[in-house]
Amino acid sequence: MGSTGRSRYAAALIALAGWTAGASAAAAAQLTAIQGSEQKNFGRIALTFDQGVKVTAKVVGGVLVVGFREPVTGQRDRLASEMPAYVAQVRRDPDGSGLRVALQAPYKVNVLEAGERVFIDLLPEGWSGLPPSLPPDVLADLTRRAEELSARLRREAAARAPRPVPLRLEVAHLPTLTRLTLRLPREAQAALTRAGGDVRLRVPGAYTIDASEARSGARPAVTALATEASAEAAAVTVKLAEGYTAEGYREEDSYVLDLIKPGGKASAQDAKTAEAKPAEAKPTDTKSAEAKPSDAKPSDAKPPEPRAADARMTAGEAPAVPPPAARAEAGSGVAPPADPAASSGPVQARIVRAWPGLRIAFPFASRPPAALFERAGIATLVFESTAPVTLPALAAGAPASVVDAPQTDGAFTVMRLRLESGTLAQLAMGEGQGWDLVLGDGSAPSGDLLAPQRSADPSGKPAVSVPLARPGGALWLERDGERIAVVTARGARIAGVPKRGRFVEFEVLPSRQGVAVLAAADDLAVRPGLAEVTITRPGGLSVSRRWSRRRRPARRPPPP
Structure with missing residues (x-):
């Protein structure tokens, strides 16, 4: 058969293998090359699209049938002139x-997909071994x-x-013993x-552990x-000394790891038991009290009626917390604690860290409510406890000096320290049931941040309240x-203004614990x-209405 006969035969095969139109060209992908x-x-046929297109290829009666999963428009081909030994007509x-595609001879077909490019290889029927690979530039x-996608x-x-x-x-x-405490x-x-001799403490979750101290x-x-x-957990591993x-x-609010000295197990167990059972105190009046000026007349104890939310509050203000069912006013300004009072035994404060930042421990047998505020460079520390407190001597060059030694004021113990320039005073949970006073640059977590908000008293008159848990x-x-x-503020979480x-x-003073007015x-x-x-x-x-503002939610960083 001559070349003219082969062409007519190929054209007939293509006509017999034609498909019926069934898709809209309006939604077609673009065949760019x-x-x-x-x-x-x-022989190799390379198709380039403007997007990924699924391509199938098979040989039927000497014709290569190439199918697209979606309509395709675009470039005209010149396959018959570019590869005449393989292609007769397209x-x-x-x-x-x-x-x-009318083929010049029977061939095997191999299809390679590489993103928006598809390669159709025509292999001789006697081909053996692995099929051809992608071009080096396509592989690169x-x-x-793939690397860019992985990085993204x-x-x-x-x-x-x-x-x-x-x-x-x-x-x-x-x-x-030596005690490690992970907050x-x-x-x-x-x-x-x-x-x-290795001890490992693992905390599942997204955490990091600061063990610099x-x-x-x-x-x-x-x-x-x-x-x-x-991303799964944080851990600390300790190698014990002999x-x-x-x-x-x-x-x-913590995990405690006690590293016990040789022969010290019994004493350590006794210390742990003592912490688990705070010292008992005599029952006290559990009614809340209000602080009023010492010259004010005491009023009759009368439970106020519950009130509705102040309808005059501007949009965005949080409603005031309803008052408690009963309060007792104390003309002396001294309020009895609601929790059992701290042991009346003496509390000898001691310095547990001198640098960075001075840390003074107050080892109470039962943690009392406390307050700490600063005014004109003087930090005032208040414990709701009658236990005698003794401060350690502060060396020259310390970030603070004692203005007033600890003194008992009714049911409270009050002390004042003058802070050096740039020094901040903060409270932190101490060992066992104690408190720690930290004097430094303020790097310790500040706890819950309190903010005053507009409120009303039980009779509906304008008032200001400070949320305190x-x-x-x-x-x-x-x-x-x-x-x-x-x-003062009680509990294990620091909360200040x-x-x-x-x-x-009045003024609400900056505080690291409790509220000062x-x-x-x-x-x-108050x-x-x-x-x-x-x-x-x-x-x-x-x-004034100018003061009214939205209440910001309290931040809750981890306890120090």
Whole structure:
């Protein structure tokens, strides 16, 4: 058969293999290039699209049938002239769903997909071995695109992942042991494992562990201390010194690891038992009290009626917390504690860390409600306890000096320290049931941030309240010609007012624990309630609308 006969025969085969139109060309993908080439021992058809298109290819009766899963429009082909030894004629389906290629001889077909490019190889029937691979430039492009996609997925995963919460590992030295305390959120779990002289504490979740203080302070009980963190968990591993043993247990807001000296196990167990059972105290009056000026007349104890939310509050203001069912006013300004009082035994404060930042421990047998505020460079520390407190001597060059030694004022113990420039005073949970006073640059977590909000007293008169989850008692202090009402805060979470709030009749002073109110009116009343501290006057406060603002939610960083 001559060349003219072969062409007519090929045309007939293509006509017989034609498909019926069935797709709309309006939604067609774009075929941007068709290229044919004659390689060594095989022929290659290269199709380039503007997007990924699924392509099928098979040989039917000497015709290569190329099908597209979706309609395709675009470039005309020149396959018959580019690879004449393999292709006799090409016809495109009218609906753009494929091609019909009349072949010069029978061939095997191999299809390679590479993104928007598809390669159809025509292999001789006697072909053996592996089929041809993709061109080197296509392989390099695929590798580059895969690396870019992997990097993008890692970035997106990192952006979606929660930021790790820092956990602080603290150290304290007792006569029979060295205690490591890891401060934990209440919902966090912890698991302790032992392997020889290594003790490992693992906390599942997105956390990091700051062990800078413990790494140097845990000696000689520890010869090495290492931390690790990943997206799944954080862990600290401790290598015990020779003869030391370790015992771990969970407390409410921390995990405690006791590293016991040789022969000190019995004493350590006694200390642990003493912490678990705070000293008993005689029953006290559990009614809340209000702080009023010492010259004010005491009023009759009368439970106020519950009130509705103040309808005059502007949009966006939070409603005031309803007052407690019963309050007792104390003309002396001394409020009895609602929790059992601290042991009346003496409390000898001691310095547990000198640098960085001075840390003074107050080892109470039962943690009392406390308050700490600063005024004119003087930090005032108040404990709702009658236990005698003795401060340690502060060396020259310390960040603070004692202005007033600890003194008992009714049911409270009050002390004042003058702070050096740039020094901040903060309270932190101490060893066992004690408190720690930290004097430094303010790097310790500040706890819940409290903010005053517009409110009303039980009679509906304008008032201001400061939300405080567990307020303690209240007292009035007269220092340097000023009268300041102080309300302590109880519990294991630090809560204070970060910024000064100025009002017509008073100021809310910055505090690191509890609430402090500087009075400008003689009849100002400061009342601790169930979950707030209310500031008011018999005739109501002069609270301007300019002060009204949205209440910001309290931030809750991990306990120090």
